[in-house]
Amino acid sequence: MRIGVFVCECGTNIAATVSTGKVVDAALSMRDVLHAESIQYTCSDPGQRAVIDAIQKKGLTRVVIASCSPRMHENTFRRTVGRAGLNAYMMEMVNIREHCSWIHSDIDEATDKAIDLMQKGVARVRRQVPLHSTTVPVTKRVLVVGGGVAGIQAALDIADAGLPVTLVERGPSIGGNMARLDKTFPTLDCSSCILTPRMVEAAQHENIELMVSSEVEQVRGYIGNFDVDIRRKATCVDAEKCTGCMICQEKCPGKAPDEFNAGVGQSKAISIPFPQAVPLVAALRKEHCRLFIKGKCSVCKKVCPADAIDYEQEDRIETEKFGAIVVATGYELFDWRESYPDYGGGQYPDVVTALQYERMLSASGPNGGHVQRPSDGKEPKNVVFISCVGSRDESVGRPLCCSVGCMYIAKQAILTKEHIPDSQSYVFYIDIRAGGKGYEEFTRRAQRDFGAIYLRGRVGKIYPSNGNLVVMGTDTLSAEQVEIDADLVVLATGFAAAEGAGELARKLNISYDQYEFFSESHPKLRPVETTTGGVFLAGACQGPKDIPDTVAQASASAAKVIGLLSRGELETSPMVAAVNQMRCTGCFKCRDVCPYGAIEAVELRDGREVANVIDSLCQGCGVCNVACPPAVISLKGYTDGQLIAETMELLR
Amino acid sequence: MAGTARMKQPGDLRVIRLPCTGRVNPLLILKAFMEGADGVLVSGCHPGDCHYNVGNYHARRRLELLQRMLPAFGIDPGRFHYTWVSASEGSRWAGVVSDFTRRIEALGKIGAEVPANALAKAEQTAMTDATGKTTS
Ligand SMILES: Cc1cc2nc3c(=O)[nH]c(=O)nc-3n(C[C@H](O)[C@H](O)[C@H](O)COP(=O)(O)OP(=O)(O)OC[C@H]3O[C@@H](n4cnc5c(N)ncnc54)[C@H](O)[C@@H]3O)c2cc1C
Ligand code: SF4
Ligand code: SF4
Numbered sequence: 001m002r003i004g005v006f007v008c009e010c011g012t013n014i015a016a017t018v019s020t021g022k023v024v025d026a027a028l029s030m031r032d033v034l035h036a037e038s039i040q041y042t043c044s045d046p047g048q049r050a051v052i053d054a055i056q057k058k059g060l061t062r063v064v065i066a067s068c069s070p071r072m073h074e075n076t077f078r079r080t081v082g083r084a085g086l087n088a089y090m091m092e093m094v095n096i097r098e099h100c101s102w103i104h105s106d107i108d109e110a111t112d113k114a115i116d117l118m119q120k121g122v123a124r125v126r127r128q129v130p131l132h133s134t135t136v137p138v139t140k141r142v143l144v145v146g147g148g149v150a151g152i153q154a155a156l157d158i159a160d161a162g163l164p165v166t167l168v169e170r171g172p173s174i175g176g177n178m179a180r181l182d183k184t185f186p187t188l189d190c191s192s193c194i195l196t197p198r199m200v201e202a203a204q205h206e207n208i209e210l211m212v213s214s215e216v217e218q219v220r221g222y223i224g225n226f227d228v229d230i231r232r233k234a235t236c237v238d239a240e241k242c243t244g245c246m247i248c249q250e251k252c253p254g255k256a257p258d259e260f261n262a263g264v265g266q267s268k269a270i271s272i273p274f275p276q277a278v279p280l281v282a283a284l285r286k287e288h289c290r291l292f293i294k295g296k297c298s299v300c301k302k303v304c305p306a307d308a309i310d311y312e313q314e315d316r317i318e319t320e321k322f323g324a325i326v327v328a329t330g331y332e333l334f335d336w337r338e339s340y341p342d343y344g345g346g347q348y349p350d351v352v353t354a355l356q357y358e359r360m361l362s363a364s365g366p367n368g369g370h371v372q373r374p375s376d377g378k379e380p381k382n383v384v385f386i387s388c389v390g391s392r393d394e395s396v397g398r399p400l401c402c403s404v405g406c407m408y409i410a411k412q413a414i415l416t417k418e419h420i421p422d423s424q425s426y427v428f429y430i431d432i433r434a435g436g437k438g439y440e441e442f443t444r445r446a447q448r449d450f451g452a453i454y455l456r457g458r459v460g461k462i463y464p465s466n467g468n469l470v471v472m473g474t475d476t477l478s479a480e481q482v483e484i485d486a487d488l489v490v491l492a493t494g495f496a497a498a499e500g501a502g503e504l505a506r507k508l509n510i511s512y513d514q515y516e517f518f519s520e521s522h523p524k525l526r527p528v529e530t531t532t533g534g535v536f537l538a539g540a541c542q543g544p545k546d547i548p549d550t551v552a553q554a555s556a557s558a559a560k561v562i563g564l565l566s567r568g569e570l571e572t573s574p575m576v577a578a579v580n581q582m583r584c585t586g587c588f589k590c591r592d593v594c595p596y597g598a599i600e601a602v603e604l605r606d607g608r609e610v611a612n613v614i615d616s617l618c619q620g621c622g623v624c625n626v627a628c629p630p631a632v633i634s635l636k637g638y639t640d641g642q643l644i645a646e647t648m649e650l651l652r
Numbered sequence: 653m654a655g656t657a658r659m660k661q662p663g664d665l666r667v668i669r670l671p672c673t674g675r676v677n678p679l680l681i682l683k684a685f686m687e688g689a690d691g692v693l694v695s696g697c698h699p700g701d702c703h704y705n706v707g708n709y710h711a712r713r714r715l716e717l718l719q720r721m722l723p724a725f726g727i728d729p730g731r732f733h734y735t736w737v738s739a740s741e742g743s744r745w746a747g748v749v750s751d752f753t754r755r756i757e758a759l760g761k762i763g764a765e766v767p768a769n770a771l772a773k774a775e776q777t778a779m780t781d782a783t784g785k786t787t788s
Contacts, residue, residue, distance in 0.1 A: 069655065069656075095655075097655065098654075098655025099655060099667055102655050102656075102658045103654065103655055103658065103659060103660055103661045103746075104660070104661070104663045105660065106663070109663040110663065112663075113663050113666070116666055117666065117667075120666070120668070509705060511703075531703055575671070593674075593710055595704055595705035595706045596705070619704055620671050621671055621672040621674050621675065621704035621705075621707045622672055622674055622707075623672065623675070623704070623706075623707050623710050625677070626674065626675060626676065626677045626678075626714065627710070635671070635675060638670060638671060638675055640680075643668065643670075643677075644680065646668050647680060647683055647684050647689075648683075648687055650668070651684065651687040651688050651689055
């Protein structure tokens with residue numbers, strides 16, 4: 001056995017606190033080590049070349065590299081030793097940066113620790129055997145979950161690259177929240193004018209299959225080979241036959257909340273959510289339908305000229321194979337009512353959310369763009385905007401910034417002035433966050449050119465008085481109490497994750513934060529990947545975002561997916577469990593504990609039933625290794641022998 | 653994260669890398685005490701947030717059991733601690749390390765605390781219990 005040791009200085013990152021020379025000397029006295037040197041930057045091209053040279057000149061068979069975290073460069077160095085002709089797994093990394101030089105200041109202490117860690121690494125690599133990854137074929141189809149602008153963008157990009165895409169949206173139409181917006185900051189272009197063509201393009205794309213009123217039921221499998229059950233919810237309308245004439249909606253006597261209009265105005269039990277909906281197909285909501293509640297009605301079935309109504313329709317589960325999944329489930333507004341009793345807790349009809357106001361402003365909204373306040377239909381003159389309701393507020397458990405509130409308030413203040421020239425807008429703010437391109441200028445314009453009065457401070461209370469609302473707050477710049485007589489109050493409520501986001505994350509085996517926004521694999525270098533291979537993120541489901549960032553991230557996800565599926569096969573990690581079948585007793589405790597169903601029973605020639613690991617399913621957690629009573633199933637790369645040797649070495 | 657953020661920590665701890673706390677065999681911990689470790693700390697992803705679905709649920713059951721059995725082997729249970737720290741909780745990790753180190757310093761060297769036959773004894777008991785039916 002010929003072991004080579006390389007100690008990285010990482011410039012001064014390591015060398016300033018760890019005496020690399022001493023580590024080299026110590027390594028040379030370790031068993032089987034016949035080469036040791038320190039290198040200034042091992043990951044650099046000359047650094048890697050030095051490693052390759054030493055391996056080839058000295059005939060090294062195993063290598064230990066003491067440098068940074070394996071999360072950083074394990075793959076780099078595996079490739080390095082691979083290029084030198086060694087099996088990539090005959091290289092062991094020892095972390096003397098994050099675990100040593102960066103967290104200690106005493107040179108002796110840090111050097112001692114580095115030597116200990118080196119000893120452990122050498123002990124480990126001595127017990128390492130060559131490992132070989134297998135390849136699995138990939139399914140060249142992509143699932144996109146969520147049909148907001150993020151999902152649409154990702155689906156279009158992927159489909160344009162020639163890959164078939166299934167876009168699953170749980171609502172009756174794609175479009176998401178952007179379809180609800182009137183105009184968009186900072187350019188004030190009309191939201192549906194830019195979004196609707198994209199929605200239609202997605203529906204007509206030969207590579208995109210739209211599945212609306214559908215949800216992900218279950219996900220099995222792994223990168224390159226997911227099996228996904230999709231629930232196609234019963235809408236009581238045959239999508240093939242429905243022509244979108246809306247006669248059913250007109251005649252339907254069952255009132256229902258208007259979800260598209262964020263609860264402003266009313267809709268019907270059977271409806272098309274909005275005139276530009278894609279697909280333009282009606283859907284019936286049983287919980288509001290008279291036939292399902294009272295057992296009598298069937299008006300829609302009678303009036304439908306296309307005979308599209310089918311009350312017997314039931315949910316169907318379809319199972320499809322995908323190679324990659326993009327999650328783009330977006331956001332919902334934080335429900336402010338319980339947390340802000342001082343703002344009326346939802347009791348005052350003229351206190352609305354910004355999304356409701358967006359609908360009130362929109363030409364496709366319930367009043368055709370004529371702003372009328374909910375209580376009496378009067379056109380408001382004094383409009384008060386309150387920012388950060390349910391964001392940046394520790395007292396209600398929402399310290400996060402929604403990142404778009406400051407911007408859309410400025411937009412809505414401008415639009416208010418455009419709709420109602422003799423109106424006056426007031427904006428209560430904590431501070432104005434306008435980091436994007438052209439954003440700062442935009443918020444200035446709202447004040448300078450459209451006369452919005454900005455008041456720095458929180459609103460303490462809102463109470464009704466003479467048919468109007470009194471808004472009490474503090475202007476912290478002048479340190480004065482202010483009271484404004486408002487016709488309408490608009491709350492910039494914070495972002496919350498889409499309902500059921502946590503549940504979806506568990507189905508996909510991806511992580512999420514305390515607000516149920518999905519977590520990216522690395523905040524800087526892997527912003528669209530998740531910790532589960534083959535699952536990517538796009539848009540506001542990962543955290544509050546505006547449209548430009550959403551679209552950029554969606555295209556980035558698409559690029560990752562296209563890259564992944566451009567390969568015909570994927571390498572799987574060889575660090576999987578293996579059973580010594582001669583000694584397996586067939587108790588199947590391993591199968592009971594395996595979270596991935598990676599263990600099957602096979603029959604040996606002598607008729608005994610023993611455990612077998614399905615390499616492509618095993619993720620290498622090692623739970624089975626501990627559960628096996630005769631200790632005959634072992635995780636390659638983390639065998640009992642290796643772990644015991646490491647432990648003993650550290651305690652010598 | 654704690655390392656990347658360069659949070660200073662006491663230098664007594666040596667880390668052994670594992671894919672998942674579910675790979676931690678209680679026997680390995682006993683082995684460490686046998687070999688003279690003054691303290692053993694196990695840390696993994698938070699329950700419910702396991703990178704490998706449920707590995708840490710298995711770990712929690714196994715480690716809790718070990719914790720309770722340590723006195724039977726003559727080992728002060730204060731020398732063993734298991735905790736959940738996610739990769740993003742750098743400052744929490746630094747805190748855990750500092751607290752644990754302080755605790756072990758107060759307990760002092762393990763010395764003759766561990767009887768020589770502890771491992772053999774442990775082997776029998778821990779094995780059967782820790783591997784008993786473990787469905788979550
Ligand atoms: C009042 C207001 C005004 C705004 N104005 C602007 C502006 O002017 N300019 C700007 O840049 N940004 C603006 N924004 C932000 C903008 O709305 C978002 O950036 C954008 O909508 C995010 O798109 P998305 O696709 O990520 O999410 P969404 O638009 O939320 O789309 C997510 C989609 O996924 C679906 N879905 C959710 N869960 C599931 C599931 N489990 N299964 C299947 N489907 C699911 C949803 O039904 C939805 O269709 C504004 C936001 C608000 C609240
Ligand atoms: S009446 Fe029939 S065709 Fe017209 S929208 Fe309703 S279901 Fe579709
Ligand atoms: S290592 Fe984990 S995933 Fe692989 S077979 Fe064992 S329990 Fe299953």
